[in-house]
Amino acid sequence: MKASQFFISTLKEAPADAEVVSHQLMMRAGMIKRLGAGIYNYMPMGLRVIRKVEAIIRDEMNRAGAVELLMPVVQPAELWMETGRFQAYGPELMRVKDRHDRDFIIQPTSEEVITDIARQELRSYKQLPRNFYHIQTKFRDERRPRFGVMRGREFTMKDAYSFDRDKAGALKSYQLMFDAYKRIFDRFGLQYRAVAADTGAIGGDASHEFQVIADTGEDAIAYCPTSDYAANVELAEAVSLIATRAAPTQALxxxxxxxxxxxxxxxxxxxxxxxxxxxxxxxxxxxxxxxxxxxxxxxxxxxxxxxxxxxxxxxxxxxxxxxxxxxxxxxxxxxxxxxxxxxxxxxxxxxxxxxxxxxxxxxxxxxxxxxxxxxxxxxxxxxxxxxxxxxxxxDIRNVVEGDPSPDGQGVLAIQRGIEVGHVFYLGTGKYSQPMKAQFLDENGKPQPFEMGCYGIGVTRILGAGIEQNHDARGIIWPASIAPFQVAVCPIGYDRSAEVQAAADALHAELLALGVDAILDDRGERPGAMFADWELIGVPQRVVLSDRGLKDGQVEVQGRREAEASKLPLAEVAAAVKARLGA
Amino acid sequence: MKASQFFISTLKEAPADAEVVSHQLMMRAGMIKRLGAGIYNYMPMGLRVIRKVEAIIRDEMNRAGAVELLMPVVQPAELWMETGRFQAYGPELMRVKDRHDRDFIIQPTSEEVITDIARQELRSYKQLPRNFYHIQTKFRDERRPRFGVMRGREFTMKDAYSFDRDKAGALKSYQLMFDAYKRIFDRFGLQYRAVAADTGAIGGDASHEFQVIADTGEDAIAYCPTSDYAANVELAEAVSLIATRAAPTQALxxxxxxxxxxxxxxxxxxxxxxxxxxxxxxxxxxxxxxxxxxxxxxxxxxxxxxxxxxxxxxxxxxxxxxxxxxxxxxxxxxxxxxxxxxxxxxxxxxxxxxxxxxxxxxxxxxxxxxxxxxxxxxxxxxxxxxxxxxxxxxDIRNVVEGDPSPDGQGVLAIQRGIEVGHVFYLGTGKYSQPMKAQFLDENGKPQPFEMGCYGIGVTRILGAGIEQNHDARGIIWPASIAPFQVAVCPIGYDRSAEVQAAADALHAELLALGVDAILDDRGERPGAMFADWELIGVPQRVVLSDRGLKDGQVEVQGRREAEASKLPLAEVAAAVKARLGA
Structure with missing residues (x-):
């Protein structure tokens, strides 16, 4: 991609209403543009990140045996009445009437619709287990939308739903999704924890939140650095700090x-x-x-x-x-x-x-x-x-740093995190039973589906990823979800035929190697050009200049590196690919 | 993909409310599932076609220099009030209020939002021309939704919008889109015509509809088989059938x-x-x-x-x-x-x-x-x-078959078609001027954008493609948009180790060649298996059986072919790829 054929629009200052750094940087980097409270246009630069996030999710969901479909944004209220959610859901549920005065909702999630599909399509135990997912626009009419894509009203979510014949099967489906989520978040290149979550209000007894670690996160996570243990601070088990009560030594x-x-x-x-x-x-x-x-x-x-x-x-x-x-x-x-x-x-x-x-x-x-x-x-x-x-x-207290881990494998530390994924074992009570979604078991007897649901906030990943990865100059994207992986920055592209030829050739070479490179042919001054790519957060930058090319050298600099390295032009494409871990 | 890891759900009979063949076949092939009037779930088989259609559109839009972004489904009514469309649009426009009683609409199209983006982002003539597009869910509350995805309420559309400094530029942008649409529809493998369309009600003076030819189409198209001329029958120019008036020979x-x-x-x-x-x-x-x-x-x-x-x-x-x-x-x-x-x-x-x-x-x-x-x-x-x-x-009459073509290049024929695409020169009056969307020209003087808009009904392509390509047994997809290009059909996959090994190897070989093949490992009887793939409309089928493999032979049959051809197993993958024109 050449920059002149793309749309780049950066800002020196973030708008005043952008309270958190990810919101500020997304606005400044031209990734989103506000349309209304909690409603954003995803500009070309932001959409590229979304598409990369979606591609990783899709790949791992398919690998885990889930099958993609697409459920509508506008859904008939009847189904939501069957589960009682049409009445019970608060004003976050956007309700709308069609021209014939029939009730509809704008989907915040799709349990009812997928359960309706399952009760029609999955008639026999032989068709189970089954996991359907979609990546679709959602709407939640938040009372106070804020923090950009972190708590917006319209957003994109991947939601998956599993159907099993019994609880053992459902927990196996749950584990498959749990493992897929770990692969997904590993591939995002983000630091995260799978955190045991509260299942109280919704029912069921297995639930994990996938939290992207960030100092600015809303949730505090207790975890054990020497084991897999992690839980929301509010849920982490606090053990006694004293093994045995000692005998009195003082008088009252x-x-x-x-x-x-x-x-x-x-x-x-x-x-x-x-x-x-x-x-x-x-x-x-x-x-x-x-x-x-x-x-x-x-x-x-x-x-x-x-x-x-x-x-x-x-x-x-x-x-x-x-x-x-x-x-x-x-x-x-x-x-x-x-x-x-x-x-x-x-x-x-x-x-x-x-x-x-x-x-x-x-x-x-x-x-x-x-x-x-x-x-x-x-x-x-x-x-x-x-x-x-x-x-x-x-146990009636919050854990604190240094508490023994409940799994006995070390002591707890506490970090803050942003919830971007959730896996949830639902059982039968919430959807299958009220909606009479049943299959026939081996004996021809109707049984309700054992369900699970599994969400990832696609657009929220962008905000959380930036909260975790930024510095004073801008965003620092992991290579797997960066809008571009490399910015090829020629100095004097429009003045020097040699620079232009070398930049064009390097750009083509990178693309041929499967590296998602952008060639900055806008003719900006070096300072403005570098500032743009640092703000946008492209992981690697290659600078070509007449002076360097005289010695056959170009400069390569990783977004987290303080200084550039000089490399021979002939080696730079392979070196950049290696630096990306691609 | 193995069929056991996918979701296949075919029906012997179409539901009674499916009036047209594309609706019937999409329901029977398990491509869509009705959720409400004019609202469909896209099941896995249908979604694969959508994704292929989208990929072709995206590829050619990018090639034509358009840049993808994503505008919201739920849009603030204020913008629609600026153009007067909030008031003027009929009940097809779904209107909704948020929790604070503010007006929103569910987008049927996005002219207002893109014009709002342009008036903020495109400040100088130097930033022009510019073409933005998105592929997004749309909603039109049709009075009488029918014909499945052909006239649904919720649907997916690709809509693009061009911004130019003057009319000459806008017509150049129009021509770029016109050419891109021709490449898109060529790649779909559908018979179509670019038809001159009426611009009366909306204004502007260049407009073409892209019509997929089908006997069941709602629109009649007059075209010249020996030239590029095509127009809606209602718009096609009727020339005089008599060159010069002859002298009277009869008395009154x-x-x-x-x-x-x-x-x-x-x-x-x-x-x-x-x-x-x-x-x-x-x-x-x-x-x-x-x-x-x-x-x-x-x-x-x-x-x-x-x-x-x-x-x-x-x-x-x-x-x-x-x-x-x-x-x-x-x-x-x-x-x-x-x-x-x-x-x-x-x-x-x-x-x-x-x-x-x-x-x-x-x-x-x-x-x-x-x-x-x-x-x-x-x-x-x-x-x-x-x-x-x-x-x-x-000229006050409709053209008829055999009329001279207005371009003088032959005589007119008439076909029926289904509108699936539309390119439209908008000018400045409809959106730029009422929304005060302006850029600064070379003299620093504000000028309204010259606009064009360009739509393709993504989900409608499925219906139109099927109306054009089907027979008594089902759908016949062109290879480029088929949900799968080849069905590998082993007979006795679960009984014969030899069949299983050969089928697995052929499946892997096809995938390695870039052919989108599905291996039917469901263990269905041959008749049911073949009927499924004929109904679903997969272009090529390869049948492996113990008997054939004894001679090293497999059977290949194109969806339009009456009989299968026998081919050596070792040659079949390359032969199938060649048959697909891939």
Whole structure:
């Protein structure tokens, strides 16, 4: 491709509404152009990246035995009523009426349509397993679209759906997709982690998010550098940091801590380790009668170590607290503890509360907590001796860096990530059963399909890839998804016949080697030309000049390299190909 | 590709709502699956054809210097208000509101968005010419969707838009696209014609439709088999069939023609050629004042030869009749002709009418027309002698088979066709000017872009291709857009190790030669297997059996061939490649 036959449009400044670096750089590099809130034109430079991302996805999906089809953007609402999603889906679901006043939706995803296809097409167990996918435009009417393609309204997604005869088969299909996703993300050349994800709200019990690692990511990921373990921080299991509870060595003592209500302040005041303090959090649950009136309220005291944070997702799964807890009111707290929040603890209660200790807290001895009296704490607290054993010991905290990995293979580190892929075991409850999507088993008996769904945010890959790979000068694309792999930059293309001939020949040679090269024949000055390709993020640059060519030399510079290398013109094409790892 | 890894789903019977053969065959071959009225899932077999069609289009568009981008499906209504199309477009335009009650449309085409891009991106004459295209999902809410993908609501279209500094440039861009379209349709392997089209309603003065020839087509095309001339029948120029008017030889005579009101009946009764008769058609135009009241009505008599038909499109372009004529009422006719319709003519009028003669009629002598008296005609009529020369001589009829081609290169034939492509010179009035899309010329003066637009109905190509290429057994795809080019059909793949080995090897050999082959390893009986591939329309079939392999022979059969040829196994891959013209 010659630059004069392509469309290059770079900007010095990003528009003010571009908040994150990927959005800024995509706008500046001329990859996207805003059409409306969360709606972008993909300009030629951006579309090339999308097509490369799609090609890798398609290749690996096919290799994994999935078959591509194409489901419509505009879908009849009837199917979405069968699963109840037409009603249940929030305003993110774009609803539209046709000229005959019939309801349709603009697809945010295609479970209903593919299940409708399956219930018509897959009639026998002999046709299973089956995995269909498509790469199609999606629309989600986000309340607050932002961050460019990272949270847009219209976007491109690859979504795949597997159909199996039983759960064992479905989990095998899941594993096939999991493995395909690893190959896909490996080929993207992005740092990523497959992260165990929450399956709570949607049901099913296997789910992984594929997170592209980036400091600016919305999600925190706990992972073990010496094993495969990775999970969202909110889901990562926090083990006890103390193997066995030690015997008491201190006597119980009330200590004045005037105005020091946090564990940090108390530890500093008393000159003790933060890890000897225990934080009290008070929750409540309400039992209601059929009329919805509260008939009984239970107050819960949750104890986590002073340097730990409570995890509401984990708490929400505990018996008695499941899906229904709230924070206690100040009145409830005073009633049970005889004290305002800030100096609470499990000793000397006015009324009984249920005590839940984090695993680590349950193994502590000689610890410090509030005295249930303003401006006082208690030190030397020991389970059994000074208070009863907790009602419940559970994992109720977030993991922190340095925690043992739950798989016992090392210690956890924490990184931030951007979710760009998701594999999900669905089972039968969400789609097959409500839509009566069944096949006949060996005995001729109808059975619901065991389903899985598997998404990759195609356009989001661009944003996440840039968040991970950029510097002050612009984007740094991995070679596999760069819009072009090499920029051939002749200096004086329009003035020097020798430069022109050498540049044309090198360009042709690179193309013949299968390298996706662009020849910059625009006649820009070297500074502007180099700045463009650095902003656009092309991985390799070759500069040809009259002076260099006199010695038969050209300059090659990788996008991450501080300096160029001189190479003989005759060797440069092969060298560039090798540098691309192609 | 192995059939077991693909998805094949054929039907013996087409659903009752499939009215045309392409719809029936696409349903039966498992290419599409209905989701709603005019909305289809493209199943794996159909999607392969779409992808091949898209690849050819993309290749030739790029070669012609057009640059691909991608514009959104959901577009803000504001832009469509700038051109007035939001209001003017009928209910075919799908309108939708987002969660903030803002207006959007589902794109049926993208002139507004591309013009918005151009007015921001193309600031100088130096950036012109420029041609952008995309291949994207479109939606048109047809009142009566039918014929499968031929008149669906959701479909895929390639639309390109050119921007030039002046009309000469725009016509050059137009010609580039015209030539690219010829290459595209040549590569599709479909019989087609580039047909001069009406530009009336949209403006501009260059427009061609690319019509795929098919007996079932909605449009009639007049073309010259010995030249490039082709036009919609309604637009094809009808020249005079008589070079010079001959001198009168007959006297004027009134002849009784009781009950014979049509030219055919009169010619039969009098034993004369239909080509000596003249048909009278009476139109009217009304002049109105500013209040909209009719202040004057003019009655027009249009004369075409008895074997010709009046063309309302042509009449609608005549001075005085332009865009405003209606058929005259019986009262008006009686008032002016003193006679009811059926025996009308230009001689002996009660009140003056404007007489418009078709070119051929104006050159006739000794002709026959109604006598303006019930049950009577006049014979031997001659211009000048019996009545004044016509007020206007013009082309007001449809061409018929055998007419001279307007380019003087032969005679016209008529075929039916299906419009699948359209190239259109737009000028500045429709989009550039209302949207103030301007560039700066050499003098720094803002000028509106001269635009053109160029569409190909990607999904419609499938329907049109099948309407043209099918037989009683199914579809017959051209090799370039067939879902697979060769079906390797082993008999007893699961029973004979020798057959399996030979089939696997041949399949691999074909793939290595770049032939898109599918190996049917489903274990179907030969009859069912052959019927499937004939229905699906794969151009070449190779059958391997134990018996044939004993002699080292396999059978090759082209989809249009009545019988198979025996070929040595070692030669068959190369032979098949040659048969495909690949």
């Amino acid at each position: 003592a009330k200590t004045p801590t005037p105005g020091k209500s946090t564990c940090e302040e108390v530890a500093a005041l008393l000159g003790i380790a933060l890890a000897t303090t225990v934080k009290s959090l008070v929750l409540a649950t309400d039992d209601k009668n059929e009329a919805g009136d509260i008939v009984k309220t239970t107050v819960w005291l949750l104890l986590v170590r002073g340097d730990h944070a409570m995890n509401e997702v984990k708490v929400g799964k505990l018996p008695g607290l499941k899906d229904a807890f709230r924070f206690a009111t100040v009145t409830e707290i005073e009633e049970h503890f005889g004290c305002k929040p800030g100096y609470l603890g499990p000793i000397g209660l006015k009324k009984p509360v249920k005590v839940v200790a984090d695993r680590t807290v349950a193994a502590m001895s000689d610890w410090v907590c509030g005295a249930n009296e303003a401006d006082f704490h208690i030190t030397g607290v020991n389970w059994g001796r000074d208070l009863p054993e907790p009602d419940l010991v559970a | 005579a009134k002849t009784p023609t009781p009950g014979k009101s049509t030219c055919e009946e009169v010619a039969a009764l009098l034993g004369i050629a239909l080509a000596t008769t003249v048909k009278s058609l009476v139109l009217a135009t009304d002049d109105k004042n500013e209040a909209g009241d009719i202040v004057k009505t003019t009655v027009w008599l249009l004369l075409v030869r008895g074997d010709h038909a009046m063309n309302e499109v042509k009449v609608g372009k005549l001075p005085g009749l332009k865009d405003a004529f209606r058929f005259a009422t019986v009262t008006e006719i009686e008032e002016h002709f003193g006679c009811k319709p059926g025996y009308l003519g230009p001689i002996g009028l009660k009140k003056p009418v404007k007489v418009v003669a078709d070119r051929t009629v104006a050159a006739m002598s000794d002709w026959v027309c109604g006598a303006n008296e019930a049950d009577f005609h006049i014979t031997g009529v001659n211009w000048g002698r019996d009545l004044p020369e016509p007020d206007l001589v013009a």
